Amino acid sequence: xxxxxxxPHVVVSRLPIYxxxxxxxxxxxxxxxxxxxLSERLGISAAQIRKDLSMFGEYGxxxxxxxxxxxxxxxxxxxxxxxxxxxxxxxxxxxGHALARYKGFANRGFRIAMAFDKDxxxxxxxxxxxxxxxxxxxxRRVQEAAIKIGMIATPAAAAQEVANLLVFAGVxxxxxxxxxxxxxxxxVRVEYxxxxxxxxxxxxxxx
Amino acid sequence: xxxxxxxPHVVVSRLPIYxxxxxxxxxxxxxxxxxxxLSERLGISAAQIRKDLSMFGEYGxxxxxxxxxxxxxxxxxxxxxxxxxxxxxxxxxxxGHALARYKGFANRGFRIAMAFDKDxxxxxxxxxxxxxxxxxxxxRRVQEAAIKIGMIATPAAAAQEVANLLVFAGVxxxxxxxxxxxxxxxxVRVEYxxxxxxxxxxxxxxx
DNA sequence: TAGATTGTTAATCGATTAACAATC
DNA sequence: TAGATTGTTAATCGATTAACAATC
Numbered sequence: 001x002x003x004x005x006x007x008p009h010v011v012v013s014r015l016p017i018y019x020x021x022x023x024x025x026x027x028x029x030x031x032x033x034x035x036x037x038l039s040e041r042l043g044i045s046a047a048q049i050r051k052d053l054s055m056f057g058e059y060g061x062x063x064x065x066x067x068x069x070x071x072x073x074x075x076x077x078x079x080x081x082x083x084x085x086x087x088x089x090x091x092x093x094x095x096g097h098a099l100a101r102y103k104g105f106a107n108r109g110f111r112i113a114m115a116f117d118k119d120x121x122x123x124x125x126x127x128x129x130x131x132x133x134x135x136x137x138x139x140r141r142v143q144e145a146a147i148k149i150g151m152i153a154t155p156a157a158a159a160q161e162v163a164n165l166l167v168f169a170g171v172x173x174x175x176x177x178x179x180x181x182x183x184x185x186x187x188v189r190v191e192y193x194x195x196x197x198x199x200x201x202x203x204x205x206x207x
Numbered sequence: 208x209x210x211x212x213x214x215p216h217v218v219v220s221r222l223p224i225y226x227x228x229x230x231x232x233x234x235x236x237x238x239x240x241x242x243x244x245l246s247e248r249l250g251i252s253a254a255q256i257r258k259d260l261s262m263f264g265e266y267g268x269x270x271x272x273x274x275x276x277x278x279x280x281x282x283x284x285x286x287x288x289x290x291x292x293x294x295x296x297x298x299x300x301x302x303g304h305a306l307a308r309y310k311g312f313a314n315r316g317f318r319i320a321m322a323f324d325k326d327x328x329x330x331x332x333x334x335x336x337x338x339x340x341x342x343x344x345x346x347r348r349v350q351e352a353a354i355k356i357g358m359i360a361t362p363a364a365a366a367q368e369v370a371n372l373l374v375f376a377g378v379x380x381x382x383x384x385x386x387x388x389x390x391x392x393x394x395v396r397v398e399y400x401x402x403x404x405x406x407x408x409x410x411x412x413x414x
Numbered sequence: 415t416a417g418a419t420t421g422t423t424a425a426t427c428g429a430t431t432a433a434c435a436a437t438c
Numbered sequence: 439t440a441g442a443t444t445g446t447t448a449a450t451c452g453a454t455t456a457a458c459a460a461t462c
Contacts, residue, residue: 012411016404019407020387020388020403035443047431048429050444051430054445054446060444060445062445063441064438064443064444066444079411080410080414093305094305094308095305098300098302101301104386104402104403105402108386109406110403149410172413173406173412175406180231181227189412191406193400193405195311195382196312196316196317198382199292200223200288202356202380204222204287205379206380218453241419242419243419257420257421268419268420268462269461269462270418270461271418
């Protein structure tokens with residue numbers, strides 16, 4: 001039961017998955033959903049789901065399942081997305097542009113607030129609603145805005161240097177699209193989105 | 208030791224990470240690398256790395272470490288990327304375009320061979336080197352080319368339907384960028400790249 | 415040879431599952 | 439009430455780590 005012990009990271013990592021599924025269920029007009037139903041939708045065992053959720057509180061009702069709206073609200077609160085986080089984007093090539101224009105951040109807790117590049121050809125151009133700024137201004141601008149989350153969409157060769165800069169500017173969480181492992185201080189988190197890694201994980205199982 | 212028992216998926220999932228680090232090390236001009244050195248570069252324990260690699264064979268030399276070129280070759284073989292896999296891309300919006308033009312697939316085992324969309328405005332237009340085709344032709348084209356890997360870059364609302372179509376066409380591995388869980392048969396693998404999920408995993412730890 | 419590092423074993427640690435009393 | 443489903447416990451299962459003999 002409930003939220004005072006340390007929650008294992010595997011459990012935290014499933015929370016956004018539950019949240020996404022709950023939001024879909026709500027869109028379908030459901031108001032309540034059982035761990036069994038969630039299990040079928042996600043391929044995660046019902047016992048696992050109940051155990052995970054029980055670490056944060058008693059949200060379920062026996063005989064009926066979980067009230068969707070209340071659980072969504074609770075998960076958003078536990079994940080600290082009961083607010084909107086400003087994000088700084090670095091690297092505005094094809095992928096950076098796609099991210100700057102991506103509509104999926106807004107209603108899930110995030111907003112790209114600034115975009116930087118080092119290429120003079122790109123600086124001053126438009127990316128989504130933003131004007132691309134010179135990466136040399138990054139540290140000052142990010143510090144002033146107290147931005148805590150960075151997205152790296154540069155080539156691999158630049159990514160570690162950009163990470164250092166973000167860390168220096170006070171960023172504590174980095175989403176890295178560049179195909180390279182980043183070395184950062186212990187109090188900074190990194191998540192990786194190199195598309196080739198999951199592809200290679202799957203080809204292992206292909207004939 | 209060596210490769211006849213079933214390898215746990217966690218181990219398989221680390222192989223591409225090792226491979227990427229080894230390729231970087233080779234680019235730096237190294238010819239041999241110890242588990243200790245790899246550990247520092249990746250934040251994975253040296254014991255873990257040795258144990259993982261030992262499941263595939265005895266690639267290391269006591270006192271010296273692992274010969275990089277040979278290990279790269281071996282990992283590529285075990286991951287079945289000692290060849291180039293054709294991939295079918297579905298959904299050619301901003302993200303799909305970025306993927307079609309991404310240079311990082313070619314030398315890591317993949318090639319986007321076809322791109323489909325259902326929007327008449329997009330069909331016939333250029334995406335990277337490809338001409339966007341009508342999604343109604345997908346099943347036939349994919350079957351004929353015997354393509355086994357699909358990438359979904361459509362909106363969430365279309366993703367499950369596209370997945371069904373890919374499965375019908377014989378695809379066995381799907382990389383899904385749409386923010387939705389896909390339900391597919393047991394012999395089909397799915398990997399997810401919704402950028403919001405990792406962001407929400409990190410905000411849990413932000414104040 | 416001396417020093418370094420592997421592959422492997424056994425011990426530890428952590429995560430998942432099964433089962434069921436509690437209860438809506 | 440009867441039926442369904444939770445939260446939790448204990449048992450199982452699996453993954454990681456520590457340690458070291460073997461050996462390059």
